[in-house]
Amino acid sequence: MKMERRIPRPADLAPLMRFKPLELDARKRRLAKAHTIADLRAIAKRRTPKGAFDYTDGAAEEELSLARARRAFREIEFHPAILRDVSTVDTSVEIFGGRSAMPFGIAPTGFTRMMQAEGERAGSSAAGAAGIPFSLSTLGTTSPEGVREANPDGRNWFQLYMQKDRDKSMQLMQRAADAGFDTLLVTVDVPAAGARLRDSYNGFTIPPQLTPTTVLNAIPRPEWWWNFLTTEPLTFASLSEWNGTIGELLDSLFDPTVDFDDLEWIRDQWPGKVAVKGIQTLDDAKAVVDRGVDGIVLSNHGGRQLDRAPIPFRLLPSVAAELKGKTEIVVDTGIMAGADIVAALACGADFTLVGRAYLYGLMAGGREGVDRTIEILSKEIVRTMKLLGVSSVAELNPDHVTQLQRMVPIPRPAAAAPPAASTPTPAKRTAAKPRAKAASKPAEGLVASPNRTKN
Numbered sequence: 001m002k003m004e005r006r007i008p009r010p011a012d013l014a015p016l017m018r019f020k021p022l023e024l025d026a027r028k029r030r031l032a033k034a035h036t037i038a039d040l041r042a043i044a045k046r047r048t049p050k051g052a053f054d055y056t057d058g059a060a061e062e063e064l065s066l067a068r069a070r071r072a073f074r075e076i077e078f079h080p081a082i083l084r085d086v087s088t089v090d091t092s093v094e095i096f097g098g099r100s101a102m103p104f105g106i107a108p109t110g111f112t113r114m115m116q117a118e119g120e121r122a123g124s125s126a127a128g129a130a131g132i133p134f135s136l137s138t139l140g141t142t143s144p145e146g147v148r149e150a151n152p153d154g155r156n157w158f159q160l161y162m163q164k165d166r167d168k169s170m171q172l173m174q175r176a177a178d179a180g181f182d183t184l185l186v187t188v189d190v191p192a193a194g195a196r197l198r199d200s201y202n203g204f205t206i207p208p209q210l211t212p213t214t215v216l217n218a219i220p221r222p223e224w225w226w227n228f229l230t231t232e233p234l235t236f237a238s239l240s241e242w243n244g245t246i247g248e249l250l251d252s253l254f255d256p257t258v259d260f261d262d263l264e265w266i267r268d269q270w271p272g273k274v275a276v277k278g279i280q281t282l283d284d285a286k287a288v289v290d291r292g293v294d295g296i297v298l299s300n301h302g303g304r305q306l307d308r309a310p311i312p313f314r315l316l317p318s319v320a321a322e323l324k325g326k327t328e329i330v331v332d333t334g335i336m337a338g339a340d341i342v343a344a345l346a347c348g349a350d351f352t353l354v355g356r357a358y359l360y361g362l363m364a365g366g367r368e369g370v371d372r373t374i375e376i377l378s379k380e381i382v383r384t385m386k387l388l389g390v391s392s393v394a395e396l397n398p399d400h401v402t403q404l405q406r407m408v409p410i411p412r413p414a415a416a417a418p419p420a421a422s423t424p425t426p427a428k429r430t431a432a433k434p435r436a437k438a439a440s441k442p443a444e445g446l447v448a449s450p451n452r453t454k455n
């Protein structure tokens, strides 16, 4: 079709020309380009030495636990309601006796100053400014007092690993209590260190060593090294120094004898709320609740311990069906977007924790990077809630989400009657418990399941 054309006039062009003022601060410029947590991860990868980045980004063995947990969040379908007034959305929740402006907090992570020199101070001050809780790990690289100083008015939680040297664990816990930390997360999924193969391949140690490979890798990342070499040396709150791989360090620290009675004892030592982190079965969830804790964190440690572990998000519906209202249910592992958090809340979680999403922000830009993580997740939560037609977290319910089936557990056959003979041979045991039939194999594709998946 023939169109009539004319020569553009300067007066027509002027309104189209909108030049943003040039941002002179390189960090701000960089962070403004990140619109998702995946974008922050890409920036973090460019700016952090391979050893430290892989330590953070990686998981155990074949990293299946993490990959599956992330995929489970993507394999859902939301069911929005229309024509609801969502002009204002209240994202705040009550958790462990206090308010959080958002339904997520920062998960405890060890060695955080190694990822970026501002470490826990950046995390806790950003959390305080956003009105969400910050968790300090037993293997944190900032003391409880330092975290309190960085986040004097906000909520700090302390994560406890029971170490072989119990007095050390207890002293550190006492310091956290004295510094006003209000909640204790007792991590129970570490009877042994997970096999973090990326660290083994990278020859990664604590503190990072200057080898020809690390020096070469440092050349395009001068800021990280400059910060690392000119700030306080890496000590951790619980240990003055260590020279060895992280796996060796963890194995030397963790007490593999910790049991349910120890949990009750720890519960009695802490003045505030106590939650158990690393619950992976419904039975264990019920058992710790029976022992009088205030909450549970369904978590497989971000896939860093047992590979092929249960997917915490998939465990949520069955745990919520039994325990919602009797205890507070927190979930983590695999959260990379605000929509993941909304899905978890709809499936019965009271709260969520983010580990790597926070660390990617930290590595991308220190305190401002953590601010960006919180901003991205918060905007995504608000937008998803509005699009679902809900104006408060309490309105979210299982009808908002269908989990699409893949990796569905094959039901175990009913237990066979015990054999009449004394101790069965391994061959007899196998015969007594036939494998599930091929017909119940999980479907390859995605099948919408109105009933949430069984665990």
Ligand SMILES: Cc1cc2nc3c(=O)[nH]c(=O)nc-3n(C[C@H](O)[C@H](O)[C@H](O)COP(=O)(O)O)c2cc1C
Binding pocket: 055, 056, 057, 107, 108, 109, 110, 137, 138, 139, 140, 159, 187, 277, 299, 300, 301, 302, 303, 304, 332, 333, 334, 335, 353, 354, 355, 356, 357, 359
């Ligand atoms: C680098 C790193 C260090 C961690 N250190 C600890 C720790 O010291 N104590 C602990 O209980 N959990 C630790 N975790 C697990 C987190 O608290 C959390 O469970 C996990 O990161 C959640 O998964 P996500 O990273 O996919 O959000 C660590 C996780 C990462 C990524």
